[in-house]
Amino acid sequence: MKNIAVLTSGGDSPGMNAAIRAVVRKGLYHQLNVFGVYRGYQGLIENDLKEMKVHSVADIIQRGGTILYTARSEEFRTPEGQRKAVDNLKNNGIEGLIVIGGDGSFRGSMELAKLGIRVIGIPGTIDNDIPGTDQTIGFDTAVNTVISLIDKIRDTASSHDRTFIVEVMGRSAGDIAVRAGLAGGAESIIIPERDFDYDDITDRLMKGHNRGKKHSIIIVAEGIGSGEAIAERIKQSTGLDTRVTVLGHVQRGGSPTAYDRWLASLMGGKAVDLLLNNQSGLMVSIVNQNIVGVPFEQAFSEKPKIDLDAYELSKILSI
Template structure:
C-alpha cells in the first residue's frame, strides 16, 4: 500500500478533526501518501481530492466540525455512483480509504469494499448509536455541551419556579439524554427505549411540589420528541409554568473534550495500521477501554443495548 484517502461523511461530530489528524500523520509517519477527500462521498464522486501533508492538519485537534466538510449524496446510493467513486479512487492511485462517520457512512465504506477498495471505518457521531463500540467520537463532547446548557437552564428554572423541558439529539438512541440527565441531576429522563406516560409525569411533578420542590428539569430524547407538547400538557395539568428548550445542532459543535480527542487519535492510528495489514471492510471501536476491530457486516448487525443501569440510577436519584 502506497497511498490512502480519508473522508468524513454524514453528520459532523466534535473530534472528527482529531481523527483526520491521526490518520494523516500516522499515514505519513509510515511512509504513505495521504489524500484528503472533501464533502464525503459526494466530493469523492466529483473528484474533490487533494494531497495532505503534516501541516495540513496542524492546529485542528481542538476544532469542532470537520476541515474536510461533509455532505449527503443521493448519487452514491446507486450502484452507478458507487462504481464511479471506486473508479475515482483508482484513478488517483488510492489503495485504501478511511471513512469517518456513522452507520450510513459505514454502509458506504462497505459498498466501496465490494468494488475492490480497501476500507476502514471510524465511528464519528454524537448519537453513540453504533452498538459494536462503547463510545463514538463526538458523544462525550455532545453530553458536556448539553450539561452546560442544562446547568444554565436550571438557574432560570429555579428563579421562576418552573418546569424546564429540554430536548436533546441522538435520533432513536437515548444515550445523550441518559448521560446528560444523570450528570445534570434531571428529575425525569425520557428516552425512546423506555417511553413515558405524560400523566405519570404530571403526577410526579405535583407530588414533588407537595414535598416543597419548586422547579423541575426534564430531559427528553429527540427520538421521543414533542417537547413543546409536553410542556403545554404539564402546564395545563399542574398549573406550574413549563418551558421547552430544543437544543438542536448546538450539540454538534464546539471544541472536542479530551476524551473525544484521545479516542479519535487512538482510532485514527489503528485504522491506518489495519489498512497496512491488508484489512478491508473493517471498523474500529473501543470495548473495555481497548481498541477493537471487526468486520463492517458484523458491526452493523449488532443490536443496540440500552444502558438500563444508568437509567435506573437516574430515576433513583431524581427525587
C-alpha cells in the same frame, strides 16, 4: 501500499478533526501518501481530493466540525455513483480508504468494499448509536455541552419557579438524554428505548412542587417525539409553568473534550494500522478500553445498547 485517503461523511461530530490528524500523521510516519477527500462521498464522486502533509493538519486537534467538510450524497446511493467513486479512487492510485462517520456512512463503505476498495471505518457521531463500539467520537463532547446548558437552564428555572422540558439530539437513540439526565440531575428522562407514563412524570413533579421545590428539569430525547407536545400535556395535567428548550445543533459543535481527542487519535492511528495489515470491511471500535477492529456487519446486525441501569438510577436519585 503507498496511497490512502480519508473522508468524513454524514453529520459532523467533535473529534473528527483529531481523527483526521491522526490518520494523516500516522500515514506519513509510515511513508504513505495521504489524500483528503472533501465533502464526503459527493467529493469522491466529483474527484475532490487533495494530498495532505504534516502542516495540513496542524492546529486542528482542538477544533470542532471537520476540515474536510461533509455532505450527504444521493448520487452515491446509486450504482452509477458508486462506480464513479471507485474509478476516481483507482485513477488516483488510492489503495485504501478511511471513512469517519456513522452507520449510513459505513453502509456506503461496505458498497465500496464489495467493489474491491479496501475500507476501514471510524465511528464519528454524537448519537452513540453504533453497535460494536462502547462509544463513538463526539458523544462525550455533546453530553458535556448539554450538561453546561442544563446548568444554565436550571438557574433561570429556579428563579421563576418553572418546569423546563429540554429536548436533546440523538436521532432514535436515548444515550445523550440518559447520560446528560443523570449527570445533570434531571427529574425525569424520556427516551425511545423505554415506555413512559405521563401520570408517573406528573406525580413526581407535583410531589416535588408540594414540598417546596422551585424548579424541575425533564430531558426528552428527540426520537420520542416533540418536546412541545410533551410540555403542553404536562402543563395541562399539573398547571405548572412549563417551558421548552430545544438544544438543536449546538450539541454538534464546539471544541472536543480531552476524551474525544484521545479516542479519535487512537482510532485514527488504529485505522492506518489495519490498512497496512491488509484489512478491510472493519470498523475501529473501543471495547472494554481496547481499540480493536470489528466487522461492519456487526454494526448493522446488532441493536444499539443503552445504559438502562443509569436510566433507572436517575429515577431513584431524582426523588
